Amino acid sequence: MTHRRLRAAQSAGFTLIEISVVLFIMGVALALVGPSIVRGMGGTRLKATTRQIASTLRLARSLAVTNKAVISVDFDLEQGAYSARALKIYAPPRQIVGTPPPDAWGNPAPAADQSEGETGGQPSLSSLPTGKHVPEPLRLLSFSENEAFQTQEGQAFILFFPKGTSTGGTLQIGEPERTTSMFITVDPITGLVSIAEGEQW
Secondary structure (H helix, E strand, C coil), X not given: CHHHHHHHHHHHCCCHHHHHXXXXXXXXXXXXXXXXXXXXXXXXXXXXXXXXXXXXXXXXXXXXXXXXXXXXXXXXXXXXXXXXXXXXXXXXXXXXXXXXXXXXXXXXXXXXXXHHHCCCCCCCHHHCCCCEECCCCCEEEEEEECCCCCCCCXXXXXXXXXXXXXXCEEEEEECCCCXXXXXXXXXXXXXXXXXXXXXXX
């Protein structure tokens, strides 16, 4: 009985050769599939970062229109950083329309919260992002600006104006060693922001 159980246990196991073959096959499969997985993760990160920067540009245009302000979105290509700031505001501060009536004893109603009344629940200039960086290993590869608004080497900016127009430009985002990049283009006439994928310049 004991010998029969021993033979059964031996026949149920795997030999060293079988385990080696399985590990070899798994290694080959991982070598073939691994780079594709890594590329896929990198592509997802690139697209997410591109959408985030495009959202910043769209927010800047919207706030420039609603606040009648000139807003600059600045890019540091060397540091991979970007931020937005208001340069000039043409409209006076908004006033709250109407005053609540006094109570039954003639006491004036409590003052309304002007911080909420001025924006009406919409994003304010304080919501402009500052000190943002693209994640490694992504880079702000290049920027082509309107010829009328030349920038210093390694520095770039896009201005948005109260009527929705902008200085325009195209920002290229990607990894230096890869051939595919994402491009964010701001139209100078409409200020609208568009995203496209293409080969690196």
